[in-house]
Amino acid sequence: MFLGSLGFVLVLSYAGELHAQSSPKDCQAPQLEGGFLLPQLEIYSHGSRLAYACNTGYRPPVESWWDTSECFNGSWTHTPQCIDENACLPPNIPNGKCDPSPEGSLYNDGSVVRIKCDEGYEHKLSATATCQKGAWSDLPSCERASTTSDMTDGDSTRSPIFIAVDNCGSHPHIPNGDVVQKSAMFLRYECSAFYKMIGPKTVMCYSDGTWSPLPTCKEAFCKVDFDVDKSSFIQESGVIFLKEGEVRRVQCILPRYFSQITCMNGKERVTQCCHFWDHENQRCS
Structure with a gap:
């Protein structure tokens, strides 16, 4: 009898352990200097997504004024980061590469890099580029190198x-x-x-x-006309435009209730009017 009870306890314990191992982990709020998170929470559940933007003088390390990251089993798909708005990301050179930055993954304002073309390609402009206030000036291109057969009269394949x-x-x-x-x-x-x-x-x-x-x-935006499509519970009026991937909240007639609009693939998705905490806990559809 004792052994049977002990076996039953062990089975329950083992099943609980397996359940704990299979449950996805939540994420701690990432540290972001020079910017802010939306929504601002201490713990984010597995699969939840946050957006972040940067303060004046900074920007995300992407070609946009904001970016997103997703919690996946205790880790973020990428760590939110705000960089100097005058710094440059590594240039994209088809058929070529550039010198690595001594500062890491970014290039400071005024940095000059030398471009090296892949084998069989050659520079058509200069061999260097300069980072000027967040953008590359005079960025070279690497074109297929000319050969004797390329320069033959009447040859349609010439460079x-x-x-x-x-x-x-x-x-x-x-x-x-x-x-x-x-x-x-x-x-x-x-x-x-x-x-x-x-x-x-x-x-x-x-x-x-x-x-x-x-x-x-x-076109990479959504258009919402509240004068035509307006719900009687939303205070907003007129027309608003959202950039692709943008999320915006509009106030409802009840305090701390609002609707959330998401622009994705050129189509807007408008939620019901929900309480602030329902949105924060992703319980509003």
Whole structure:
């Protein structure tokens, strides 16, 4: 009888241990200098996601004014970080690489890096780039090196030859985009707010007077018209626009109740009016 009871206790204990081992772990709030977390909690449950933004003079280490991270079994998918807004991320050089930064993963304002092209490729501009207030100036490109067969008359596979951009006439018009940097050999474009660039940021002039492939600016926002789609429980009025991935809260008629709007893949998701703590604990749909 005693052995039977002992076995029953051991089985329960072992089952509890297995359950504890299989349960995902929560995450401690990450430390973030120079920024703030949304929502601000001490403990985040497994699978929950937080957003973070940075104070004036700082920015996340991505090409956006905010970023997100997710709790996965006790660890964050990446540690939220705010960097100097004038620092540069490592440049993306197709078919090439740059010198590592002595400061770690970032390059300080004014840093000059040398670009080394992969085997079979060569520089078409300069071999260096300079970090200037968070952006790279005169970023080189690595193009396939010319060979004897490339230069044969009538050979359609010859490497393109770039010349000064003034030889191609007026700048190409990119709907919802504009030229933000011009050098002797290239134009750099950026899209307007709420638009995402598809294609190359840099445009160059071919020796035959035509432009290299142009980028396009694709819509990356959601539009919510509260005068048309308004719930009688929401105080908001008029039209608001949200950037792709943006999360915004709008006040409901009851104190400490609000609705949360999320813009994802060009479609908005609007929750019900829920209490503050229901949102914090992800109990509002």
